[in-house]
Amino acid sequence: MATVGVLRETAEQERRVALTPDVVRRLRDRDPVLVESGAGSHAWFGDDQYRAAGATIGDREQVYAGSDVLVCVHPPCDVDRLRPGQTVIGLLAPLTDPGLAGRLAAAGVTALSLDLLPRTLSRAQPMDALTSQANVAGYKAAIVAAEAYGGYFPLLMTAAGTVRPAQVLVLGAGVAGLQAIATARRLGAVVTGYDVREPARAEIASTGAAVLDLGDPAVASADGYARALTAEESTAQQQALQEAVTRFDVVITTAQVPGRRPPVLIPATTLAGMRPGSVVVDLAAGPHGGNVDGSVAGTTALVGGVTLIAAGNLAATMPQAASSAYAKNLLALLAALTPEPDLKDEIQAAVTVTHAGHIVHPAVRELLEGAAP
Structure with missing residues (x-):
């Protein structure tokens, strides 16, 4: 005892x-x-x-x-x-x-760290704190984005006319990303998801969301996480994302590589090309940066008319x-x-x-x- x-x-x-x-x-x-x-x-x-x-x-x-x-x-x-x-x-x-x-x-001292748990082991699933906390964070990310966005998420038919639904893009379809997709869809937005892993792309489709096709090859590592992209892959992905991201009203980024700096999916040039009033929620924001160039963990900034929310610890807000x-x-x-x-x-x-x-x-x-x- x-x-x-x-x-x-x-x-x-x-x-x-x-x-x-x-x-x-x-x-x-x-x-x-x-x-x-x-x-x-x-x-x-x-x-x-x-x-x-x-x-x-x-x-x-x-x-x-x-x-x-x-x-x-x-x-x-x-x-x-x-x-x-x-x-x-x-x-x-x-x-x-x-x-x-x-x-x-x-x-x-004997130290045990739950973030090292092998998530692919079935008997480890009840202990998987990263998954449980990512699930909370993904849900809250959609709520935070909806609150910050200046329009409606759902399609509305009003006496003044029809209001189009928000176009939401979720980058990364791990636990947090899939929960963000599901929650944004429940709120009535038109949702698109993107991930570099083929199984994750299938999971995006299973939620009823559209899958963003950049024409890039699917990549994954044995532990189920996305592996770090090569320089050539990263350049090609950035070029394709540059054009795609600017078409959306709300972007939620969730891509992380354990033990490494999160990949930058939205550079400053892409952020500058988004429409004024757009919202970006960066769930990967932390002490070493995030998925968005210029993310400072725990802050909200207005960057050229785009609201950038660097929310790397959303689970703590629930x-x-x-x-x-x-x-x-x-x-x-x-x-x-x-x-x-x-x-x-x-x-x-x-x-x-x-x-x-x-x-x-x-x-x-x-x-x-x-x-x-």
């Missing part, structure tokens, strides 16, 4: 919480749960709800001191307070911040739904873990970043070794 600690998130504008009272109730029969006071307040889960679910409420120091396993959404700002032998689980992003992995290894889904992902992972990480198990080997003073994840270790002078 291990005490599970729930930390209050410290990342800016983060409103999610790692465990919800409902999941605490399901977990308490197996493991005691210690929740930092106020951890769920931004998602409207109060301390009293956690107490009623069987959790103990404490301050941050008590949670660090009394927990064997700490769960979070993002790495806490005070991660150095972790002690040797503790385990931390969250979306730690070690492929974009390998330095954190080095610090955790040096501290003797904290109740996103936290509930994420907590269930954590519950599934906790149920699959052994007292000591079993690195022969596909899932545990994939998500374990550090253990017993060492970085055990090959990709993270390779990144750190490559960064060393």
Whole structure:
């Protein structure tokens, strides 16, 4: 039996919480749960709800001191307070911040990162936090776009005449993209989707949306993500997208390559060619840029009459739904873990970043070794 600690998130504008009272109730029969006071307040889960679910409420120091396993959404700002032998689980992003992995290894902490989960394994699906959070983000992207757009999304017949529906383009048909397509269609827009992967193009068509045909070959990697395009492929794609994007009222971009900078799908010249009043929502916007040239994560800018919304963390703006889904992902992972990480198990080997003073994840270790002078 291990005490599970729930930390209050410290990342800016983060409103999610790692465990919800409902999941605490399901977990308490197996493991005691210690929740930092106020951890769920931004998602409207109060301390009293956690107490009623069987959790103990404490301050941050008590949670660090009394927990064997700490769960979070993002790495806490005070991660150095972790002690040797503790385990931390969250979306730690070690492929974009390998330095954190080095610090955790040096501290003797076992770190498990949900963003490394092999999404192609069927038994990993209940633990797939990237999918659950992308689903929330894709839904909210369509809502945000509709709010920012100065016209109607649906076709309307009014006494003053017929109002044409908005033309919406979604670039990238992963989980977020498909949810954005489905939501925009529910709102009445005429929706077109685009992806470089052939299976994803078929999924776009299955939603009833049109598939944007740029005449380019379909590409994919073994893990189901789109691989990075070659220089020639990227140039050809950009030229074709340049003309296509300017025909749409709203564009939602969702393309990401794990551990790498997101591909730039809409350069500044394309953005400048869009009609005034158009809206672009960049779901890939992050600290290293996004799918749109000039995206600054967490900001909204008016660029030559085009509203550019760099919304890389939309799941946090729907904290109740996103936290509930994420907590269930954590519950599934906790149920699959052994007292000591079993690195022969596909899932545990994939998500374990550090253990017993060492970085055990090959990709993270390779990144750190490559960064060393």
